[in-house]
Amino acid sequence: MLNVSERLGEPILDSMHFLNEIVERYPQAISFAPGRPSADLFVVDESLELLRKHAPTILGKPGLATDKALNEIAQYGRTNGIIHHHVARQLLQDEGLTIDPEHLVITNGCQEAMFILLLTLFTPSRDVLVATEPVYQGITAAAKLLGIQTVPICLRADGPDLDELSMAIQALRREGKVPRALYTIPDFDNPSGNTTSLQTRQRLCALARRENMLIFEDSPYRMLRYEGAPPPLLKAIDPEQVVLLGSYSKTLFPGLRIGYLSGDVEVSLSGRVVPLSEVASKAKSLSSINTSPLMQATLAAQLIEKGHRLGAHVAVLADHYRGRRDALLAAMERHFRFPRDSSGVHWNRPEGGFFVTVHVPFEFSMQTMRECAATVDVITVPLSLFAFATAHDRAMRLSFSAVPYDDIDEGVRRLSSFVTSFAARSGSRLGIPA
Numbered sequence: 001m002l003n004v005s006e007r008l009g010e011p012i013l014d015s016m017h018f019l020n021e022i023v024e025r026y027p028q029a030i031s032f033a034p035g036r037p038s039a040d041l042f043v044v045d046e047s048l049e050l051l052r053k054h055a056p057t058i059l060g061k062p063g064l065a066t067d068k069a070l071n072e073i074a075q076y077g078r079t080n081g082i083i084h085h086h087v088a089r090q091l092l093q094d095e096g097l098t099i100d101p102e103h104l105v106i107t108n109g110c111q112e113a114m115f116i117l118l119l120t121l122f123t124p125s126r127d128v129l130v131a132t133e134p135v136y137q138g139i140t141a142a143a144k145l146l147g148i149q150t151v152p153i154c155l156r157a158d159g160p161d162l163d164e165l166s167m168a169i170q171a172l173r174r175e176g177k178v179p180r181a182l183y184t185i186p187d188f189d190n191p192s193g194n195t196t197s198l199q200t201r202q203r204l205c206a207l208a209r210r211e212n213m214l215i216f217e218d219s220p221y222r223m224l225r226y227e228g229a230p231p232p233l234l235k236a237i238d239p240e241q242v243v244l245l246g247s248y249s250k251t252l253f254p255g256l257r258i259g260y261l262s263g264d265v266e267v268s269l270s271g272r273v274v275p276l277s278e279v280a281s282k283a284k285s286l287s288s289i290n291t292s293p294l295m296q297a298t299l300a301a302q303l304i305e306k307g308h309r310l311g312a313h314v315a316v317l318a319d320h321y322r323g324r325r326d327a328l329l330a331a332m333e334r335h336f337r338f339p340r341d342s343s344g345v346h347w348n349r350p351e352g353g354f355f356v357t358v359h360v361p362f363e364f365s366m367q368t369m370r371e372c373a374a375t376v377d378v379i380t381v382p383l384s385l386f387a388f389a390t391a392h393d394r395a396m397r398l399s400f401s402a403v404p405y406d407d408i409d410e411g412v413r414r415l416s417s418f419v420t421s422f423a424a425r426s427g428s429r430l431g432i433p434a
């Protein structure tokens with residue numbers, strides 16, 4: 001019998017399997033588990049029509065016949081993508097961010113961008129990835145598969161704990177290791193929902209510069225803001241130190257599989273200073289040759305149609321998700337009537353994105369998740385699934401993006417009754433309902 005790589009034995013891979021199994025076993029349950037965008041908001045038909053309409057313009061050849069343009073699009077294309085000019089224009093219009101299009105790398109979703117960064121910037125025995133915890137396992141599991149060490153620092157309500165970050169950097173240096181980059185999601189983090197404050201953004205960028213460490217800024221939820229003004233991107237604060245990772249999965253639809261990385265930071269290759277995009281291109285060509293040009297063109301057609309501004313489109317999505325967030329928070333207030341200070345039950349109020357963290361006074365494990373699904377037909381995800389050093393075992397992630405609006409109140413009511421009875425059985429005192 002052939003042995004597979006030991007790296008595939010990582011516990012996180014089993015946890016994901018377990019989670020999928022529970023979701024499949026209780027199809028009738030009200031599920032706050034999947035962090036998916038709502039399919040009601042996808043614009044697939046329209047996008048395919050726009051592809052035909054704008055095919056010549058996508059290529060920058062407005063006079064070309066549509067069939068010729070489509071055939072040209074369908075050919076093997078430039079490794080770093082064919083729609084870099086369109087993405088750069090959108091970033092300029094929606095974010096005020098100037099990135100040289102030649103340095104953008106269009107990837108198969110943001111997930112491939114992560115792999116490319118890990119492959120190109122890390123020597124596994126020496127270079128370490130620091131990541132905020134609880135963490136999006138897409139990055140830590142990818143690092144594990146590549147044999148790259150990861151070190152957690154705590155993500156607080158206002159962003160990464162910078163004292164912990166400084167200490168982690170010094171400790172790694174003492175061991176002869178190189179803290180190469182910090183991975184973080186400053187806007188509406190997955191899983192916590194937390195957003196990094198302006199002050200922490202500025203201090204984080206200053207620290208990264210002092211320590212000569214890159215920051216990987218993952219931004220898939222950034223445009224889904226439901227209140228308040230957005231703080232600047234880390235990339236806008238320090239363009240030279242930050243690699244921006246972007247995705248159209250949440251703003252258009254995930255089946256596009258289009259993301260990007262900003263490859264404009266300078267790196268050293270055999271003693272030569274080159275833009276990251278140049279080395280990323282080597283990894284990209286081996287990982288997937290290029291990102292499906294048909295899907296790239298489908299996205300570009302939407303960008304052209306919308307004048308390279310997603311603001312108006314995203315405002316519609318934001319209305320939809322804001323309604324669900326507000327319904328979830330109102331249901332929490334209505335049904336989780338335990339004293340906030342003494343019960344150990346509390347939750348945050350995300351300003352955008354898809355996720356709320358709920359803390360409870362007992363361990364909410366995978367087993368508890370199964371019991372919750374079996375007894376009250378509600379599925380939520382233990383926060384411990386997003387842990388890699390600290391336990392995070394008394395909290396869960398509730399996603400409001402894909403749950404039907406009319407199920408939210410009932411789902412929270414049932415969850416509250418489960419929390420009450422589980423707390424009583426486990427000896428936790430929730431106090432008298434307020």
Ligand SMILES: Cc1ncc(COP(=O)(O)O)c(C=O)c1O
Pocket residue numbers: 035108109110111112136138185190218220246247248249254257258259
């Ligand atoms: C924080 C974060 N980064 C990246 C991704 C993957 O995005 P993509 O669909 O662009 O690969 C996700 C998906 O849920 C995510 O939550």
